Amino acid sequence: MLTLSGRVIKKSSTEATQSGLFSLSTNEQLPATLRSQKAFLIKKIGVIPEGFLHYFLLEGFDVNLPSPERTTRLGSEFFYLGNEDVVSLSEDGRIRSIYRSDSNHNSILLTEQCNNYCLMCSQPPKQVDDSWLLKEAFDVIRLIPRNAKVLGFTGGEPTIWGQEFINLLDHSKNWLPNTSLHVLSNGRFFANEDFTYRYSKVEHPDLMVGIPIYSSDPSVHDYVVQAEGAFDETIKGILNLKRFKQKVEIRVVLHKQTYKGLPELAHYIARNLLFVDQVALMGLEHTGFTRANIDSLWIDPIDYKEQLSEAVRILNNYGVQVAVYNHPLCLVNPDIFPSYVKSISDWKNEFAKECKPCTRKNDCGGFFSSGIQNGYSHSIRPFL
Amino acid sequence: MSKFSTLDKYTPTVGKYELLPFRFESLDNDDVVVTNFVGEFVILKREKLNDVVGKKLLPTEETYSLLRSRHFIKEASDSASIELLGLKTRTKFSNLRNFTNLHLFVVSLRCDHSCGYCQVSRQSENKAAFDMTEATADKALEIVFKSPNEAIKIEFQGGEPLLNFEIVKYVVLAAKKKNEVQKRDLQFVITTTLALITDEILDFCKEHKIYLSSSLDGPEDLHNQNRPRPGKDSHARFVEGLKKARDKLGYDSVSALMTTSPASLGKVRDIIDEYLKHDLDGIFLRHLSPYGFAIKTKSYKAYNVDKWLEFYCEGLDYIVELNKQGIRFTEYFASLLLTKMFSANDPGFVDLMNPSGAGISAVVFNYDGDVYASDESRMLREMGDTSFKIGNLHTNTYEEIFTSEALLNALDDSFTMSAPMCTDCAFEPWCGAEPVFHHAIFGDVLGRKPESEFCKRIMGVVKHLLKKMQNDPEAKDIFIRWANKC
Numbered sequence: 126m127l128t129l130s131g132r133v134i135k136k137s138s139t140e141a142t143q144s145g146l147f148s149l150s151t152n153e154q155l156p157a158t159l160r161s162q163k164a165f166l167i168k169k170i171g172v173i174p175e176g177f178l179h180y181f182l183l184e185g186f187d188v189n190l191p192s193p194e195r196t197t198r199l200g201s202e203f204f205y206l207g208n209e210d211v212v213s214l215s216e217d218g219r220i221r222s223i224y225r226s227d228s229n230h231n232s233i234l235l236t237e238q239c240n241n242y243c244l245m246c247s248q249p250p251k252q253v254d255d256s257w258l259l260k261e262a263f264d265v266i267r268l269i270p271r272n273a274k275v276l277g278f279t280g281g282e283p284t285i286w287g288q289e290f291i292n293l294l295d296h297s298k299n300w301l302p303n304t305s306l307h308v309l310s311n312g313r314f315f316a317n318e319d320f321t322y323r324y325s326k327v328e329h330p331d332l333m334v335g336i337p338i339y340s341s342d343p344s345v346h347d348y349v350v351q352a353e354g355a356f357d358e359t360i361k362g363i364l365n366l367k368r369f370k371q372k373v374e375i376r377v378v379l380h381k382q383t384y385k386g387l388p389e390l391a392h393y394i395a396r397n398l399l400f401v402d403q404v405a406l407m408g409l410e411h412t413g414f415t416r417a418n419i420d421s422l423w424i425d426p427i428d429y430k431e432q433l434s435e436a437v438r439i440l441n442n443y444g445v446q447v448a449v450y451n452h453p454l455c456l457v458n459p460d461i462f463p464s465y466v467k468s469i470s471d472w473k474n475e476f477a478k479e480c481k482p483c484t485r486k487n488d489c490g491g492f493f494s495s496g497i498q499n500g501y502s503h504s505i506r507p508f509l
Numbered sequence: 510m511s512k513f514s515t516l517d518k519y520t521p522t523v524g525k526y527e528l529l530p531f532r533f534e535s536l537d538n539d540d541v542v543v544t545n546f547v548g549e550f551v552i553l554k555r556e557k558l559n560d561v562v563g564k565k566l567l568p569t570e571e572t573y574s575l576l577r578s579r580h581f582i583k584e585a586s587d588s589a590s591i592e593l594l595g596l597k598t599r600t601k602f603s604n605l606r607n608f609t610n611l612h613l614f615v616v617s618l619r620c621d622h623s624c625g626y627c628q629v630s631r632q633s634e635n636k637a638a639f640d641m642t643e644a645t646a647d648k649a650l651e652i653v654f655k656s657p658n659e660a661i662k663i664e665f666q667g668g669e670p671l672l673n674f675e676i677v678k679y680v681v682l683a684a685k686k687k688n689e690v691q692k693r694d695l696q697f698v699i700t701t702t703l704a705l706i707t708d709e710i711l712d713f714c715k716e717h718k719i720y721l722s723s724s725l726d727g728p729e730d731l732h733n734q735n736r737p738r739p740g741k742d743s744h745a746r747f748v749e750g751l752k753k754a755r756d757k758l759g760y761d762s763v764s765a766l767m768t769t770s771p772a773s774l775g776k777v778r779d780i781i782d783e784y785l786k787h788d789l790d791g792i793f794l795r796h797l798s799p800y801g802f803a804i805k806t807k808s809y810k811a812y813n814v815d816k817w818l819e820f821y822c823e824g825l826d827y828i829v830e831l832n833k834q835g836i837r838f839t840e841y842f843a844s845l846l847l848t849k850m851f852s853a854n855d856p857g858f859v860d861l862m863n864p865s866g867a868g869i870s871a872v873v874f875n876y877d878g879d880v881y882a883s884d885e886s887r888m889l890r891e892m893g894d895t896s897f898k899i900g901n902l903h904t905n906t907y908e909e910i911f912t913s914e915a916l917l918n919a920l921d922d923s924f925t926m927s928a929p930m931c932t933d934c935a936f937e938p939w940c941g942a943e944p945v946f947h948h949a950i951f952g953d954v955l956g957r958k959p960e961s962e963f964c965k966r967i968m969g970v971v972k973h974l975l976k977k978m979q980n981d982p983e984a985k986d987i988f989i990r991w992a993n994k995c
Binding site for chain 1 (some may be wrong): 512513514515518519520521568574575577578579582586588589592597728766787817851852886899986989990991993
């Protein structure tokens with residue numbers, strides 16, 4: 126697992142003048158005129174080019190610093206940082222990796238506030254004013270390389286920002302017209318037709334919103350998201366999005382409260398929401414609220430593999446594109462392999478010790494790092 | 510105390526749910542099927558249905574969940590379910606907006622075959638008497654392109670259309686010329702026995718992407734018995750024509766239809782095997798139409814719907830077994846019904862449409878310029894009944910033809926959502942109005958449903974499909990696949 130945020134070892138000795146966002150460079154040949162906008166990342170021994178806005182020095186590469194007062198020292202856990210990455214440095218000495226150029230799993234957190242309170246939330250919501258996150262996102266977009274393939278917006282619930290969120294999409298379209306955007310939302314604000322209309326008028330060339338539905342039974346869905354009436358709003362939101370021809374992905378997290386109803390949910394999607402662009406069936410991540418609710422959530426994936434197969438079969442028969450995410454290969458039936466996707470974000474993907482001799486690790490989605498730490502299926506069997 | 514609430518906080522109060530409109534029909538002593546008006550269904554025990562209606566169903570029961578998510582019951586706060594029902598209803602009837610797609614051109618009544626079940630064909634060398642002329646074809650094309658439908662299909666019918674291939678060529682070229690401006694999605698089909706196919710004809714078909722729809726009634730002896738022609742070689746000519754046509758036009762450009770005759774009964778497996786043998790990927794196990802000779806002869810009486818259902822169900826079961834053995838083979842009549850049972854889409858098959866597809870979905874231009882509401886309508890006329898003649902190309906305008914009393918009354922009077930007994934029938938969402946059949950048998954477009962062989966046939970097939978799904982999950986999977994083929 127990669128450490129995406131943490132404390133720096135030592136910030137520059139001068140006052141906290143240099144904080145905020147930095148776009149990193151490892152290019153010693155960078156033309157002087159560009160250096161004043163970039164931070165140079167020192168991750169090898171050699172001559173340090175002059176004239177950069179700031180310097181980040183990775184532990185273990187001690188060199189003579191050209192300007193110690195503009196240098197931040199980082200621990201070796203930030204080894205993965207590279208050219209064109211974007212980091213945020215706070216006045217109190219915290220660093221966050223915001224964008225990594227060599228990854229297709231970049232998501233920008235827009236808020237920690239949410240109007241759902243899901244039992245298994247991996248990013249537990251907070252009732253705080255965090256509008257600085259949204260404000261920062263506008264700046265981040267300008268720093269992201271314009272050849273970026275894909276970018277996610279996540280929360281919390283990104284749509285709580287209303288028009289400001291739509292403005293951010295427009296801003297992304299202006300600065301990153303060739304970058305696919307994927308928004309994670311609970312879909313409830315899209316029940317407002319006017320909001321959805323304005324969202325559609327951004328006319329982004331490649332924008333998809335991923336919306337969770339946990340059950341075709343409104344009571345079960347409302348229970349999982351801990352919000353009465355959420356199911357009704359989410360469904361209306363999806364209908365509005367499709368009315369305005371927007372791309373929608375339905376996301377289902379599988380756990381003890383959702384697996385039994387999964388085939389009926391597949392049927393519900395096929396009968397009522399056949400026009401969605403894809404359905405993602407996802408394994409549980411052992412982090413955030415999941416750890417507090419583990420007894421009511423945990424089920425060994427091997428114990429729901431029949432329901433998983435049946436749901437995939439129903440959706441396939443209706444021609445709905447379906448993808449199974451976050452499941453070790455040895456815990457699913459082979460009949461779902463055509464829909465099986467290796468998808469866990471690179472920075473939190475690992476294998477268990479049982480997997481060591483397995484010959485199919487290259488085909489396997491593996492585990493969330495949190496699962497390796499906090500407990501996983503006892504049914505893991507290496508393919509030999 | 511936990512900051513999370515338990516499931517029961519979100520579970521509705523007992524007995525507060527409302528019933529959405531639904532109908533039911535018993536399958537046997539214990540089981541009933543309930544359907545809503547967009548064709549979704551649930552099979553319940555009879556006592557359970559009593560609980561549902563008596564509002565005794567507990568929100569913690571599986572049946573409650575199922576009926577709520579399939580839109581049979583709702584809680585006061587469920588407004589999305591009403592929106593979804595509306596959406597599915599609009600989808601179900603969305604074909605109506607497009608109006609006529611299929612235009613049949615009867616280019617000649619002459620035929621080299623003399624099939625017992627066909628009333629319309631003529632054994633004649635007299636081209637002038639039974640062939641469509643260019644002048645009539647011109648008038649027909651004017652009507653075709655007045656259809657508001659983006660997709661236009663022109664199907665050449667007979668007799669044997671290849672006996673008047675000159676007019677086929679004429680229509681194809683003239684239609685394509687008009688289409689340079691019209692830009693419709695234009696398709697051509699020739700219905701032919703393939704007995705008279707030649708390389709020249711196939712070249713023309715290839716150049717203009719014309720599909721061929723042919724006939725195969727079963728094994729050689731049955732086929733030749735059903736379809737006599739000079740030389741008694743109908744089957745051999747079909748086989749040769751099929752190969753030639755596939756080589757030239759491609760596998761998907763040629764299909765085959767079977768007609769069930771009294772001689773077919775008891776031979777359904779042989780018929781299906783014959784289709785497999787010729788590498789066809791499905792079969793339409795059709796009922797014998799009551800038109801032509803059949804209706805007033807002993808052969809129709811002998812051929813009652815029970816016998817046909819026996820034939821059909823045996824065939825369907827056999828096809829399901831084939832699928833379980835890994836052979837992808839579809840029964841198309843089931844697949845039409847299943848599409849309506851498992852989706853909001855209407856496959857647009859004339860017999861199973863409501864309002865009736867007659868005139869709306871398909872229209873027939875006879876060789877002599879008369880316009881009929883359906884293929885069956887022109888067969889009725891050969892029996893002396895012109896009730897469904899809706900105009901003539903030489904004397905009527907588009908508006909006159911499609912607003913003729915003959916058409917509008919038939920559509921209106923047979924509409925199943927208001928037809929007596931249809932309104933109460935649980936299978937109404939999957940069924941069709943069929944005014945022409947009921948008129949042929951009963952003399953009016955409604956008919957008497959308890960005596961209707963049409964009702965009996967549809968109900969028999971639907972119940973067989975439902976029971977099969979209930980008892981065999983693998984069959985259900987196969988059926989859902991078929992449902993999404995149309």
